[in-house]
Amino acid sequence: MSRYRRYDGGDPLAPPVDIAEALDAIGQDVMAGYSPERAMREFLRRGGDDQAGLDDLARRVAERRRDLLQRHNLDGTLAEVRELLEKAVLEERKQLARDALMDDGDRAFRELRMQNLPDSPAAAVTELGDYDWQSSEAREAFEQIKDLLGRELLDQRFSGMKQALENATDADRQAINEMLNDLNQLLEKHAEGTDTPEDFREFMDKHGQHFPENPQDVDELIDAMAQRAAAAQRMLNSMTEEQRRELMELSAQAFGSPALMDQLNRLDANLQSLRPGEDWGGSEQFGEGGQGLGLGDGTGVLQDLADLDALADQLSQSYGGARLDDVDLDKLARQLGNEAAVDARKLQELEKALRESGAMERGFDGELRLTPKAMRQLGKALLRDVAQKMSGRQGQRDLRQAGAAGDLSGATRAWEFGDTEPWDLPRTMLNGVLRRSGAPDGPLLSIDDVEVAETEARTQAAVALCVDTSFSMAMDGRWVPMKQTALALHTLIGSRFRGDDLELIGFGRHAQTMRIEELTALDARWAKGTNLHHALLLANRHFRKHPNAQPVLLIVTDGEPTSHLESSGDVYFSYPPHPMTVALAVRELDNARRLGAQTTFFRLGEDPGLARFIESMARRVDGSVIAPEAGDLGAAVVGSYLGSRRGQAGGRPGSYGDFFGSRGFWVG
Incomplete structure (x- = not known):
């Protein structure tokens, strides 16, 4: 079966990567005392005239990371719970004030209970867990708290679950509980080494809609889930002690039952056991202002931060054996956009072209060095610079004497810088006419039209x-x-x-x-x-x-x-x-x-x-x-x-x- 995706390779009609500018810069650095390997790395870091370098990409990664930390805080879920709780209490107190048929003692007791709720949202939600709401609006707002907590906790582990379970029914919640139980059983069998590929296929056939990453085997499934679960743990680690305590107490109210949290704790334990190398103990310092993040969105931001850290390491190329092929282009596109991924791909192609073009080779000592071919290319570039500096000089070519150093052979060839032979005017004019036949608006003659007469001998x-x-x-x-x-x-x-x-x-x-x-x-x-x-x-x-x-x-x-x-x-x-x-x-x-x-x-x-x-x-x-x-x-x-x-x-x-x-x- 053929699979297609959006093309993200930049301009498909763009010419092949040109290493001339890179070789020129590398040669300059080599002559300044750099090793060819270091000179190549320096060029890839700086980039060229029309090519972003690694330093520019790394700067944009750092700016994106800083923006994420400054633009968000981790109080989103707690703030949403407080808002729903305040709405429920307000609607209940309104209803009590309107309800003239209620026994005065019962109403006074209920009003007193509303007035003396704990300041802690978690403690208030727990205390109101068995409250018999008189207002239907208040009851709905309180049930939204339980629903919100369940969806947020699931969204931490399964991206998009918060939106998918909005207005979910009891049957939907039961299906989620069944999926979590089946997932934990699969992971536990894998930890014991008793699972089979068939177990994985059966699980995906039954619950695959919850895994947009489309893992191809159980290890890919574990990798994807462990990365997000570790990000969720880092988010908790980044909270204040008070925020963590509030969320842990509130989590027992998710979907109105501690069963969901039990399954999620079991899942986290399985994932941490199977992937202990993930960063489970890290944390980040978020700003105090900005947009509040819910648990799911916050976990996504922590994943983004982890991706940005990995990209920063890859772009630094500071570890042994580093190659630009190490840069994850998919992550780069997600974080900085397709244009950044195209820039990185061009750098990868440039590095590959430099290594495979014959411009550099390793000597017997294992050191990278410029080849004679590269030296010739660099020399030609330097000659072009010399020609530009010498252009406009008076007396630089005396046509009455040019070519006097040898006898004419009858053959002609294209003019090159340094030639002293006389121009072959018929061939030169013919070249100009042929060129203008395809471009009538062009100049009568260009330097590319010029041909000179070859000589057979020249004084040495x-x-x-x-x-x-x-x-x-x-x-x-x-x-x-x-x-x-x-x-x-x-x-x-x-x-x-x-x-x-x-x-x-x-x-x-x-x-x-x-x-x-x-x-x-x-x-x-x-x-x-x-x-x-x-x-x-x-x-x-x-x-x-x-x-x-x-x-x-x-x-x-x-x-x-x-x-x-x-x-x-x-x-x-x-x-x-x-x-x-x-x-x-x-x-x-x-x-x-x-x-x-x-x-x-x-x-x-x-x-x-x-x-x-x-x-x-x-x-x-x-x-x-x-x-x-x-x-x-x-x-x-x-x-x-x-x-x-x-x-x-x-x-x-x-x-x-x-x-x-x-x-x-x-x-x-």
Whole structure:
């Protein structure tokens, strides 16, 4: 048999989850020193531009919980009993005043009894239990008290019973007593291990209308009932001592007989024995004002509070092995609405996509890490940012020289950022015409229409990117921009200038060559020292390995050299810089010039001494100095590299200097 329910999965035509934004944010956090696992968790907590995160859902859960506690109090049933009792007494006293035929002594006795009722509603109801009411309205109000108590007590254990038994007959009450007896017998047989599936089916066939949860076996039945019974107990625990005492005394009057309460006490004992792990001892602090809750509604609120507590725990993801699949979407929809459940489902899909997309993998040490595929995606995103920052620059593309680095092959391809080949105008215009045939109102040309002519050969470059990894880079907030710059340049060379050979060199107290994965995952180093001498030694070694390539030297630093390698291989450190440290760095810079290197310094910070030192170094080797802000470092390095590539075709190195000059970045 097919079963249908309302679709609650959000927009069925929505596109698949896009992990690009998540990978970008995760990559930024990884470069800032987070582990990939923690970075993923942080993104799921924050959410994206158009995606609510776990923190937002948890905030809404907390607000809903606080609202429930402040908006209600637990005095609803007692208040309703007081109201019915006052009505009964008032109607009886009216009737006594009107009844002239009644014996004066009897009337006086009845009036005295009405006047001297106990203040406690429970004691008053008990005292009036055998009273012979003269007013039919008073008798009806008093009987409503007994009926109300019975329905409320049942509604605590069976949701909706208060409404279902309104205006119930004696036969209806007898049917309820029979159901409770059968239920207790089933639970007791289950506790003994003597029940069978047939026992459960017979029970549901006979009494299934009282269980809207539609349990499929006895364990599901027990789970549902135990959760509500535990909530009922927590409600009692949350009451004042006086409120509890009043309700316990009143419960004996339910339906005019203690039989109902006996069956319910038996049921509670069975459920607590079968599910001792439920929270039977908890309580909540409700506000004193607000709407009074009856026993059934109060139990429902306590269940809601329990659901909200469970959701808060699930959304916190603070326990071992936590996954977003743990979040109960049905509970979330009940408490916060379908929109919240859709947001949580998107986060679940995003987490699954991140784990299954190949963007992250576990190494031999069991730690989660970004894969080369993820690094490429992150690098492309960084390149797009660089392209946006470089857009509008004057002199960034000279079409008279573009493509001069290779012979045309006759083939074309779509333009990508970093291309220096000339446009293929016929193909570009044809693409624009074809696109406009489907969208006549579109622009004559768009960037997606552009195709460039492929070249067969291009002059090779050997590029050494030397990045400062000293203490000050991390301390002054330049650590992540430095890594982003390296990744953007690595991606550009790996995708558009594959003939070039890039060497990444990090230099702090000493220098070392690094793979891009090592550099992007590098934690901040707190050892003091800026060993430019060692970095230049490694750069020159790289240039010598590629004697037929054009050397390109890019140096990113925020400090003067304060350490060097001695002949023994040991590191010498001195601050202020020792003359020997400076002399050795200058000697290796001269060696790079003799190898033909085009050198660009990227000076970070405003230190005048550093500025004078780097300007003198750049003049010595006919190099350039660029002083970008940290956020513009990627655009500066990529622009300088592209300028050097054009320089091989006849342009001058640093042809992006005009742009930097217009922005106040050009120094020398």
